[in-house]
Amino acid sequence: MEEQMRIIGRQMAIRMGIMMSFCLSLVGILSSGHFTIPGFIISFVISTIISLIIGLVIPIGKVTGGLCARLRLRQGTIGARTFESFLSDLIYTPIMTLVMVGLAYRMITIQNGGVAPIPFLPMFLKSLIICFVVGFFLIFIFQPLFLRQIMKKHGIGRPEE
Secondary structure: OHHHHHHHHHHHHHHHHHHHHHHHHHHHHHHHOOOOHHHHHHHHHHHHHHHHHHHHHOOHHHHHHHHHHHOOOOOOOHHHHHHHHHHHHHHHHHHHHHHHHHHHHHHHHHHOOOOOOOOHHHHHHHHHHHHHHHHHHHHHHHHHHHHHHHHHHOOOOOOOO
16 A cells, blocks of 8 residues: 555556646736747656656655644645645745746846846746645645545545545
8 A cells, every 4th residue: 555655646646746836837927028939848757857856855745644643634636735735836836936036036137137127036036836726726636536536546435534
C-alpha cells in the first residue's frame, strides 16, 4: 500500500505540475501584455520542469495531510480543501513566479541593452499576487478531480471515505 501511495503521489505531482505550469505560464505571459507563442512555450517548459522537481521532491500530500490532521480538519471538507489548496499554492507559486519573472526580467534587460524599463520588485510582486490567486483556485478545483481519477485508476475508493 505504501508503494501504491508513492505512485499516486508521483502521478498527482506530474498532473498538477503540468496543469499549473500551463495555466500560470499562460496567465503570466498574458498579464505581461507581450504574448508570443515561443515565449509561452519556453515559459511552459521551464515552469513544468520546476513544478515537477518541486512535486517530486516535496511530498505535498503528506505535508498538507499532516498539517490538516494537526488542525483536526477532516479530509474532503471545504475547510480542509481550502487549507490544502492554500498550502500547495504557498509551496509552488512563489518559487515558480520568482524563476519565471526573473527569466522575463533578464530577457527584457537583454532586449533593452542592459537596462530594464521597470524595476524587478514591482514586476515580481504584481505577478506573484496574480499567480497566487489563480494558482489557489486551480489547485482547489483540479486537485480533488485529479486525485479521484488516479485513485479510481488504481482501484482505491474515494479518499474522503
